[in-house]
Amino acid sequence: MSQQAASQHAAPADRPLLGVGILGAGPVTQAIHLPALARLQDILEVRHIMDVDAAVASSVAARVGATAGTSMAALLDDPAVDVVAICSPHQFHADQVIAACRAGKKAVLCEKPFAMNAEEAARISAVSAETGVPIVVGAMHTFDPGWLAAEQNWGDLPGQVHTIRSSIVLPPNARFEDFATEIVTRPAAGRPDYSDPDVIKSALRGGIMGLAIHDLPLVRRFTPDFTDLEVLQVFHVRPFGYAVSLRTPTRVIELRAVMNGTWKPQWTFEAIGDDAALHIDFTPSYVQAGSAVATLTRGNGSDTRTFGPYGHNGYEGEWRELAGLARGTRQAPAAQTLIDDLTFALAIADATAASAGAGHAGAAGKAGVTP
Numbered sequence: 001m002s003q004q005a006a007s008q009h010a011a012p013a014d015r016p017l018l019g020v021g022i023l024g025a026g027p028v029t030q031a032i033h034l035p036a037l038a039r040l041q042d043i044l045e046v047r048h049i050m051d052v053d054a055a056v057a058s059s060v061a062a063r064v065g066a067t068a069g070t071s072m073a074a075l076l077d078d079p080a081v082d083v084v085a086i087c088s089p090h091q092f093h094a095d096q097v098i099a100a101c102r103a104g105k106k107a108v109l110c111e112k113p114f115a116m117n118a119e120e121a122a123r124i125s126a127v128s129a130e131t132g133v134p135i136v137v138g139a140m141h142t143f144d145p146g147w148l149a150a151e152q153n154w155g156d157l158p159g160q161v162h163t164i165r166s167s168i169v170l171p172p173n174a175r176f177e178d179f180a181t182e183i184v185t186r187p188a189a190g191r192p193d194y195s196d197p198d199v200i201k202s203a204l205r206g207g208i209m210g211l212a213i214h215d216l217p218l219v220r221r222f223t224p225d226f227t228d229l230e231v232l233q234v235f236h237v238r239p240f241g242y243a244v245s246l247r248t249p250t251r252v253i254e255l256r257a258v259m260n261g262t263w264k265p266q267w268t269f270e271a272i273g274d275d276a277a278l279h280i281d282f283t284p285s286y287v288q289a290g291s292a293v294a295t296l297t298r299g300n301g302s303d304t305r306t307f308g309p310y311g312h313n314g315y316e317g318e319w320r321e322l323a324g325l326a327r328g329t330r331q332a333p334a335a336q337t338l339i340d341d342l343t344f345a346l347a348i349a350d351a352t353a354a355s356a357g358a359g360h361a362g363a364a365g366k367a368g369v370t371p
């Protein structure tokens with residue numbers, strides 16, 4: 001039975017289903033969003049899928065009984081579409097978010113990063129304010145119930161933190177994508193030329209804006225003085241990864257990631273203070289197996305509280321948030337928060353790439369590329 005057919009029986013009469021339109025039907029739509037939406041058929045129904053590749057659009061739309069097309073305008077004109085998800089490559093995000101807001105949709109979900117520079121972010125913010133259309137950015141960890149429970153319970157932790165760490169060990173995305181579904185498209189990737197400094201710079205920038213960005217809104221919650229950012233050390237890790245240490249006048253920030261055949265996948269976030277600490281184990285990207293588990297510790301460890309795992313993850317959390325915003329049962333996040341998160345990410349990405357380009361030696365005397 002198609003998702004559409006199944007869900008027609010699931011919606012309560014007093015709360016009609018919200019129609020979803022998706023721009024870009026690549027691996028993230030297929031392996032992340034459609035499985036998450038399949039669990040939310042009592043509130044959301046996929047009705048229109050657009051991709052510039054007609055074969056991809058029709059094949060993916062057929063899985064969920066949705067209309068397929070190659071035209072963004074047709075999707076935005078479709079009255080069956082209430083909310084729009086933007087899952088195209090990042091360079092199209094800003095213009096597509098703006099078009100969806102101008103089309104008068106009820107809410108917009110944009111995959112990260114929602115813009116690639118401050119000028120794009122400001123344009124989006126202005127259009128969201130003018131049209132009143134709420135925007136959710138697909139930084140799934142900020143919607144994870146494990147993170148949200150920690151936030152409600154961490155008390156004075158943000159004020160006393162001195163060290164913040166995001167550590168990510170994952171297999172390449174394709175491994176997860178293939179487990180999750182039969183992917184009908186995947187762009188061919190050439191072999192990068194690591195002897196070219198510009199390749200290293202752009203890989204580091206891509207690592208921060210593509211992967212670290214999931215945790216950067218979390219890092220920002222514990223970094224009040226980020227305008228004074230200093231890079232201590234930067235390493236590019238092959239085939240894909242980074243080891244970046246930064247400091248502000250009061251915080252040390254460590255961002256580490258490696259994507260290779262390593263077992264086992266691990267994604268941890270830590271914020272360590274003088275008398276308290278937060279440790280979160282997130283489920284890896286793509287994995288739809290419940291929420292993160294957060295542990296808050298005080299003093300010598302005798303006061304330890306654990307939150308999670310809860311039944312749903314951050315991907316489902318994003319869609320629940322979007323549905324609540326579209327129905328007006330949740331309050332829209334301040335556009336300024338999205339801008340500040342992006343400004344923070346861009347500052348770190350720029351500082352990291354610049355340090356790599358300058359052959360940065362940093363305080364620890366370390367810079368470079370791992371073998």
Ligand SMILES: NC(=O)c1ccc[n+]([C@@H]2O[C@H](COP(=O)([O-])OP(=O)(O)OC[C@H]3O[C@@H](n4cnc5c(N)ncnc54)[C@H](O)[C@@H]3O)[C@@H](O)[C@H]2O)c1
Pocket residue numbers: 023024025026027028029032050051052053056087088089090092111112113138140173185186187210285286
């Ligand atoms: N949240 C997460 O865990 C997560 C993980 C990986 C990637 N992402 C993000 O999700 C987005 C999509 O990732 P992906 O791996 O599916 O990307 P992709 O580039 O592999 O696929 C995107 C799809 O968009 C289509 N497309 C290209 N130009 C388009 C346009 N102008 N309008 C509509 N469709 C267009 C392509 O044909 C392709 O089918 C990216 O922004 C990426 O950063 C998120």
